[in-house]
Amino acid sequence: MLNPPLLSVNNLEIAFKLDEGLFRAVSKVSFELEAGKTLGLVGESGSGKSLTALSLLRLIPEPGSITQGEIKFNGEDILKFADKNMRALRGNNISMIFQEPMTALNPVLTIGEQIAEALTIHDKATKRDAQQKAIAMLDRVGIPDAALRALDHPHNLSGGMRQRAMIAMALICKPDILIADEATTALDTTVQAQILDLLIDLQHEFNMAILFISHNLGVVSEIADDVMVMYGGRIMEASPAPLLFDAPQHPYTQVLLSTLPNPALRGQPLTVIEGSVPTRYDLLAGCRFAPRCNRAIEQCMAADISLVDIAPNQRSACINMAGQ
Secondary structure (H helix, E strand, C coil): CCCCCCEEEEEEEEEEEECCEEEEEEEEEEEEECCCCEEEEECCCCCCHHHHHHHCCCCCCCCEEEEEEEEEECCEEHHHCCHHHHHHHECCCEEEECCCHHHHCCCCCCHHHHHHHHHHHHCCCCHHHHHHHHHHHHHHCCCCCHHHHCCCCHHHCCHHHHHHHHHHHHHCCCCCEEEEECCCCCCCHHHHHHHHHHHHHHHHHHCCEEEEEECCHHHHHHHCCEEEEEECCEEEEEEEHHHHHHCCCCHHHHHHHHCCCCHHHCCCCCCCCCCCCCCCHHHCCCCCCHHHCCCCCHHHHHCCCCCEEEECCEEECCCCCCCC
């Protein structure tokens, strides 16, 4: 990386206090994100992707907390920030698009009011100026008749329009980093493609970094410069996107890619990953994917396997990769 990273996460651990003991939901997670670049974070539901994203805003829900590590934004560890400094950071320097806009948007406020609110808080804009900029941003994200739509409440908009409104809200302060958590999951294919194109255009316009979270590798391949594959609260593989899709190294990455629809196999059953993510994966002694892996050996079940460099810019957490 030629430029210093905008965001640097080192040895992140997130844990929850349960009646039966401490559940380490995310552990040993480290990565960097550069301005103007997109990092894809993929994995099955329950793998820790959204928790990792929420940690960047220090929004881990109770009874969870960040128990270890560093999260540095522009060289400063935000885990040491006072609450008022974090409130200034959220929505201004780091913004997030949440999975379901109907639950993220306030049902009693108009779309325009909700977008303008960020400007009045962070930029101290007047109400009139904030409203005008909110309408301009709604227009920028492709909502027709933006001035009229700004007066609508969330339930009056379609799913695609609500998602565009969420993007407008996240970008109104021109953040350095945008976290997009399953931002296109609930949308049909055509709208999904439009939202991806919009994010790419706005990224180039603002030189914005994006952490794009999805369980869909096909979507990630369209937008990401680099990709991390997560399972059981750990990073299994990390590499530049073209390398990961052309030559995946970890068995979990390979089986994820095998589940993508293949036109050459039309009419045949889709590949599925047998089993499911264990509820208490943090109690497994070895590789967390080993119980579902067809290449697992005895050592995989016993050794704590760390993410290591296997080639320039490519890391994997596997001791039994194909070809080794």
